Amino acid sequence: MENNPSFLSLLLLSLFAISSATVIFEERFDDGWEKRWVKSDWKKDDNTAGEWNYTSGKWTGDANDRGIQTSEDYRFYAISAQFPEFNNKDKTLVFQFSVKHEQKLDCGGGYMKLLSGEVDQKKFGGDTPYSIMFGPDICGYSTKKVHAILHYNDSNHLIKKEVPCETDQLSHVYTFIIRPDATYSILIDNVEKKSGSLYTDWDLLPPKTIKDPEAKKPDDWDDKEYISDPEDKKPEGYDDIPKEIPDPDAKKPEDWDDEEDGEWTAPTIANPEYKGPWKAKKIKNPNYQGKWKAPMIDNPDFKDDPDLYVFPNLKYVGIELWQVKSGTLFDNVLITDDPEYALKFADETWGKNKDAEKAAFEESEKKREEEESKDDPADTDGEDDDDDDADAEDDAEADDESETKSSTAEDSIEAHDEL
16 A cells, blocks of 8 residues: 555644643553642541542443542542643643542532642642632532633632533543633533633623613614504494393293392303404504614723733642532543643543443443342341331431531532532
């Protein structure tokens, strides 16, 4: 087979593009990952700090491909890693990671943060300022979305568009791309789910244009889309049609006595000829000018920021979250300036194992269902009274513990809603 010059040129260009990518941070959680990550002491004093497991999870496409997983219910989690300080001025910023909710998450986050400047990693927690917060968040039926929060001018700004997240128990890759032209893309599993502009999809700056506050609707502006037909006339005798008429089928009772009962009159019924008060039919208004809108003018409060997309001193990546039910597993964290490298990285990690992971999950579900079908409630019928008393005491203790956890959960869910 002869060499194809065009194909070779494209191949070389592709290889050059990949080789020229700047990888700021890449974490596959191989051996030695604990030297790169610092577990925070946040919430340890009140015994609500959760422990991380280093595992491939209950179902996986590759038992040797491990990540870090939340392991305790009703706990706060905080962990971070440092990388060489990075300024994305004139560069594309790509933030990507994979996350799996093995616990069938009902309320909790699966997001990560990029932080700037100097951070005491041992104190990293919910109050630590961040530059970008990104990833899935699930809580009840109402919150099932991807967070994309940007810090600008001392405030955190949530994306205004709704970006649904994945809610199953398999691994998914979340990618956030911010470009020098202030456009962005959000991908899930290498598929773009949302894109747009930092100017319009966040309230980072005042709008460029506003409705002219001085503008008034002209007095002769006709905004009635339909009018009464001037040619339509009320039929003669229309107003003489009664609303009700005597029932023609009614008959005077045989035992009716006019002297004792009075003069008999037939009961009335709705008149089928009566059409209600007369109204002229509606026609299209030939003079309709549309709904009046104030003209747009330049916003005097708008001041452009050509560096709107810039985060000049990114230095840390962290996970900080609360979970009612543990089991969220993070893996394959990437920060780079090349979206193509990120696509390739996702294919080499998540993409390589996703089918096998799905098959392992389905097998696990099948076994679980088989075990549940074997359970027989009748097995407990022969328990004696002593066992019943002991069970009652255990239940009471469990109820007390449950109330304590529920109180903690409610407080945390309120905080969760303020993200």
